[in-house]
Amino acid sequence: MNVDIFARQMEALNLRLNKLYQGANASPSPPIEHLLPVAFKELGIVSEELQVAVEELCQQNQELAVVQVQLQAERQRYQDLFQLAPEAYLVTDINGKIREANRAAALLLNISDEHLIGKPLVVFVASEERWQFRNELNRKRAGDRIPDWKVHLQPRGGEPFEAMLTVSVVRDGEGRPTSLRWMLRQIGTRELIPIPQQTNNDAKSLDSAIQVYAKGEIIPLNPQSIWQVHRGLVKLTTICETGEEVLVGLVGDKMLFGASLTALKTYQATAMSKQVQLVEFSLAEIASDPHLAQTFFEQINRRLKQTELLLAIFAKRRVQDRLQHLLLLLQQEIGEFHKEGTRLKVRLTHEDFANACSTTRVTMTRLLLRLQQDGKIAFDSDRHLILKYGCF
Structure with a gap:
């Protein structure tokens, strides 16, 4: 009724x-x-x-x-x-001002989804291409579906990268455009190479492939799969409310990372080595293989221990104490033998150390210089940090 x-x-x-x-x-x-x-x-x-x-x-x-x-x-x-989609999606008004953004978009642009809302998409376009971007948008948005086109996007605090944009127009009942839907796909430098013959049981078969990422490249995170590092180092970070990057993990050989292993809304994986080799495992594949699941459980346990150590570092009140304990952790995770002590296999910038210790780059530069003057650390010709014997 x-x-x-x-x-x-x-x-x-x-x-x-x-x-x-x-x-x-x-x-x-x-x-x-x-x-x-x-x-x-x-x-x-x-x-x-x-x-x-x-x-x-x-x-x-x-x-x-x-x-x-x-x-x-x-x-x-x-x-x-929408939020868990592996591709980066945005919804903007007809002028390109962001209304909605999923997690993948926030990771791709290196900024939290809350801070994305209200910002013009053009501010994440490389400055030399912004004029062309506006003209292209004005020219193409008259159609129901805009042809894909390439631009160089500039993530917050990161290096520009080439991306493919797919845009569709949303119209009201009278046919007037009301908003734009965007899909952003990074055009990476990945290449597929065959995995050599393995002897360990937890390795993938010969028909599998390693995906290679260059240093500084952002690694896509699929909620239905997990990455295993075959060779290299991956930095895991999140973005705090102030927009600053915070280190939450360093993933080395045989270690795991992925979107399904975190509860953080903003989560980004960045290649730190000159070449990072990764193998991707689907969650269904892991669930169907008890031996693989057991092996991964041990590796996840290693990540958990590292996370607890990072939490303990963040709890230190003095920055110099945070740095000292961070160097001890790096010595354990990515250290290798050197005639003067322990050499970190990956070159970390002062900005990387500052983010890991929740301080400024200026403060970190001063502390590292003091350690170098005291003879506790040194740098090789490739600017890799060396922890001197007996000092740590």
């Missing part, structure tokens, strides 16, 4: 009551003993019909409440799919 039907029933009931009232006032007046039974009968009928109408409305309200809950759950499901 809808509101219109209920209103018509109420109108009919009012007409019947009005006729009863007019009959009661008619001349000559009928005897009271004849009028009362008729009045009570009519009132009883009216009461029953109102009760039925109220029950029908209550039932419909319950059904509407159930439908509303289902619609809300469906909306949340699609929102989750």
Whole structure:
């Protein structure tokens, strides 16, 4: 029963009551003993019909409440799919101002999704291409589907990279454009090379392939798979509320990382070595292989221990104490033998050390210079840090 039907029933009931009232006032007046039974009968009928109408409305309200809950759950499901999509997606107005962004977009642009909202997409385009980007957008958004085109995107605090943009136009009922939907795909330098014959049981078969990433390249994170480092070092970071990068993990040979191994909304993996070789395992593949799952459990346990050590470092009140314990951790994770001590296999910048210790680059430069002057650290010809014997 809808509101219109209920209103018509109420109108009919009012007409019947009005006729009863007019009959009661008619001349000559009928005897009271004849009028009362008729009045009570009519009132009883009216009461029953109102009760039925109220029950029908209550039932419909319950059904509407159930439908509303289902619609809300469906909306949340699609929102989750949007957020967890492996590709970077954005929704902007017709002028390119960002309204919505998923997790992959935040990682790709190296900024939290909350801070993305309200920013023009053009600010993440390399400065020398912004004029061309605006012209291209103005020229192409008249169509329902804009042809893909390449631009160089500039992530926050990172190096520019080439990306492919796919854009579609959303229109209202009258055909007027209201918003734009974007998919951003990084065009990386990955190449596929065959994995050599392995003897360990947890290695992938010969028909598998290693994916190679160059230093500084952002590694895509698929929520349905896990990366294993075959060779090299990967830096895992997040973005805090102030927009600063915070180190949350260093992943070396045989270690694991992936979107399914974190609860952080903003999570980015960056290649730190000149060449990082990775092998991708699907979650279904791991679940179906007990031996592989056991091997990965041991590697995840190693990551957990490293995370606890990083937390302990962040808890140190003095920056110099954080740096000292960070160097000890790096010595353990990526250290190799050197005639003067332990050499870090990967060249880390002062900015990397500063992010790991939650301080500024200027402060970190001063502390590293002091350690170098005290003879506790040194740098080789490739600017790799060396921890001197007996100093750590």
